[in-house]
Amino acid sequence: MAPVRDELVSAAVVEQDGDGDVYAPDDDHAEQVTSPASEDDAPYVPEFALAPLAPFTPPTAVVPTEAEQQTVPGWTPEHRTDEAQTGALDTHGIPADTDEALTGSGEAWSEDLGSDRTSIDEHTEHTEHTEHTEQTEQTEHTEHLDHTEDAGDDDSVDGEDGHLAADDSPAAEASEPERTGSGSVPEAPAVDHESAVDQLTTPTAPVPVVTATPGEGLPTDETGAATSAPAGVPSLGLGTQTVAGPFGDLSEPEDAHQMPLQLDRMDARPDEPVDAVLALGANLGDAQGTLRRAVAELGTLTGVDVVEVGPLARTAAVGGPEQPDFLNTVVIVRTTLSPRELLLGCQSVEAGNGRVRDVRWGPRTLDIDIVVYGDVIGSAPDLELPHPRANERAFVLAPWAHLSPDAHLPGLGGGPVAALAATAHDREGIRWLALDWLHDAEVPTAAQVRRPATVAPALTAVQVVSVPQPETDQAVDQVPDGEDAGQTGYQPEAAATAGAVEPDPASADHEHATDGLAGTSDEGFGWPGGPPVIEHPELQDDDSPASPDRPV
Numbered sequence: 015m016a017p018v019r020d021e022l023v024s025a026a027v028v029e030q031d032g033d034g035d036v037y038a039p040d041d042d043h044a045e046q047v048t049s050p051a052s053e054d055d056a057p058y059v060p061e062f063a064l065a066p067l068a069p070f071t072p073p074t075a076v077v078p079t080e081a082e083q084q085t086v087p088g089w090t091p092e093h094r095t096d097e098a099q100t101g102a103l104d105t106h107g108i109p110a111d112t113d114e115a116l117t118g119s120g121e122a123w124s125e126d127l128g129s130d131r132t133s134i135d136e137h138t139e140h141t142e143h144t145e146h147t148e149q150t151e152q153t154e155h156t157e158h159l160d161h162t163e164d165a166g167d168d169d170s171v172d173g174e175d176g177h178l179a180a181d182d183s184p185a186a187e188a189s190e191p192e193r194t195g196s197g198s199v200p201e202a203p204a205v206d207h208e209s210a211v212d213q214l215t216t217p218t219a220p221v222p223v224v225t226a227t228p229g230e231g232l233p234t235d236e237t238g239a240a241t242s243a244p245a246g247v248p249s250l251g252l253g254t255q256t257v258a259g260p261f262g263d264l265s266e267p268e269d270a271h272q273m274p275l276q277l278d279r280m281d282a283r284p285d286e287p288v289d290a291v292l293a294l295g296a297n298l299g300d301a302q303g304t305l306r307r308a309v310a311e312l313g314t315l316t317g318v319d320v321v322e323v324g325p326l327a328r329t330a331a332v333g334g335p336e337q338p339d340f341l342n343t344v345v346i347v348r349t350t351l352s353p354r355e356l357l358l359g360c361q362s363v364e365a366g367n368g369r370v371r372d373v374r375w376g377p378r379t380l381d382i383d384i385v386v387y388g389d390v391i392g393s394a395p396d397l398e399l400p401h402p403r404a405n406e407r408a409f410v411l412a413p414w415a416h417l418s419p420d421a422h423l424p425g426l427g428g429g430p431v432a433a434l435a436a437t438a439h440d441r442e443g444i445r446w447l448a449l450d451w452l453h454d455a456e457v458p459t460a461a462q463v464r465r466p467a468t469v470a471p472a473l474t475a476v477q478v479v480s481v482p483q484p485e486t487d488q489a490v491d492q493v494p495d496g497e498d499a500g501q502t503g504y505q506p507e508a509a510a511t512a513g514a515v516e517p518d519p520a521s522a523d524h525e526h527a528t529d530g531l532a533g534t535s536d537e538g539f540g541w542p543g544g545p546p547v548i549e550h551p552e553l554q555d556d557d558s559p560a561s562p563d564r565p566v
């Protein structure tokens with residue numbers, strides 16, 4: 015390994031996080047990143063560049079047949095690979111005999127991987143151009159994980175490990191919210207989430223090509239490549255096939271540039287449906303509306319059933335630039351998708367709701383993280399399970415513990431979720447939890463804003479409010495106002511069972527309740543002396559999630 019040293023990269027340098035995600039420069043958040051340098055500051059030579067290269071035989075230009083020139087607009091000889099090297103090619107440079115396999119089952123596709131890496135790349139292009147499908151994140155994912163020279167040139171590849179700044183996609187750009195201060199996000203373009211996931215699961219889809227360290231539990235050969243699929247992975251083509259390296263199908267020497275095509279445990283579909291916990295957050299635009307829509311859209315993903323939805327929490331932003339409060343919730347889904355398929359499904363929903371990744375931990379219209387997927391513990395360049403920061407985030411743990419008081423977070427730093435929520439650093443940034451946010455609900459009276467029976471002991475300090483059904487785009491800011499309110503979706507029987515505390519109007523804290531970024535020492539989660547029952551948990555303020563005109 016070449017010597018490296020840590021350098022504080024200036025704000026002018028693109029930031030890169032531990033996951034390999036690259037973010038636009040952010041003056042406030044220059045990060046420690048590792049960049050290679052030698053003692054004498056000699057130009058850095060990447061390690062791979064030192065590897066002995068096989069002699070390169072440039073492909074022989076192939077003159078198109080007359081028919082080809084007529085049928086392929088814009089055709090030029092360099093669009094083709096040497097036929098002599100790759101066998102009979104179709105007009106897209108795809109070996110004719112592999113075309114069927116490529117569009118057939120994933121298994122058949124994988125069997126042909128050994129034939130020609132270039133043909134696979136070409137095929138991706140072929141798929142793109144011929145299917146005219148919407149440019150989903152999945153398509154990008156599949157395309158850019160190719161370890162080809164071209165892949166490295168593509169801005170949309172997010173970091174060295176090849177995972178994506180998915181929202182660089184044209185679809186995401188098109189849906190970039192206008193931050194005009196109007197507070198509303200333009201209608202997200204319709205995204206066919208089902209078809210996005212179908213592309214992952216149907217035989218005609220390009221199989222996601224994933225390189226990662228071999229997944230735990232998979233048998234591997236001496237190169238580290240997975241040699242067989244684990245139980246429950248019927249069609250993703252895990253196997254011993256290797257594909258040509260970044261320089262194409264060089265014949266000499268045999269193995270020098272062969273890279274194993276590896277799928278890992280994150281691609282393993284479960285034998286039985288698995289419960290996964292998703293954390294949702296939003297602080298731009300109509301955050302509540304977006305979260306409602308996201309829950310619905312998650313339920314439309316093939317292989318995903320929404321089982322339970324947590325309360326809505328208003329939370330102070332953690333990390334990143336100064337920004338509005340978030341609305342957060344958790345959703346428990348039952349899925350037959352693999353972890354990576356589920357991630358791609360979530361990212362598809364994010365993209366459809368205008369998610370843009372420009373600033374790390376910056377404001378966003380929608381964020382969906384996989385907190386846990388069953389009891390899977392594992393790490394791949396694009397997916398870590400459980401989510402590596404979930405154990406320290408009250409904005410995830412508090413709504414989760416409320417939904418599942420006995421939940422346990424597996425893995426390093428894990429433990430009982432309610433206990434983790436009670437000690438998380440950001441616990442005091444939890445402003446309130448609303449139980450009835452998902453469905454139609456009328457505004458509660460002050461007397462109805464109280465602790466419910468189901469609240470976990472560690473969460474009793476969180477004020478529970480009712481959030482009304484929005485009538486406008488700005489409705490996330492509508493105030494559960496005790497004075498003007500009618501009935502609520504809140505269940506008084508539950509409160510009675512719990513011996514709910516009668517609200518004390520004197521305890522109302524209008525100031526803090528209306529200031530999304532106000533001091534946290536004596537409010538919210540961890541309030542000493544019991545739950546603050548706030549008569550007017552005003553949300554109508556500039557810091558609120560639906561008020562993106564605040565400078566961010």
Ligand SMILES: Nc1ncnc2c1ncn2[C@@H]1O[C@H](COP(=O)(O)OP(=O)(O)OP(=O)(O)O)[C@@H](O)[C@H]1O
Nearest residue numbers: 033035371375381383384396397398399400401403
């Ligand atoms: N468990 C996970 N859930 C979602 N994304 C994950 C997970 N593990 C790794 N990732 C990767 O993290 C990348 C960055 O995700 P995202 O932009 O949503 O980060 P973030 O929400 O801003 O920050 P954080 O990861 O701290 O929540 C994604 O592209 C994804 O590949």
Ligand SMILES: Nc1nc2c(c(=O)[nH]1)N=C(CO)CN2
Nearest residue numbers: 295329330331332340375409
């Ligand atoms: N309150 C809050 N803070 C955050 C959130 C979030 O969802 N809520 N998401 C982040 C990145 O995932 C970073 N910080």
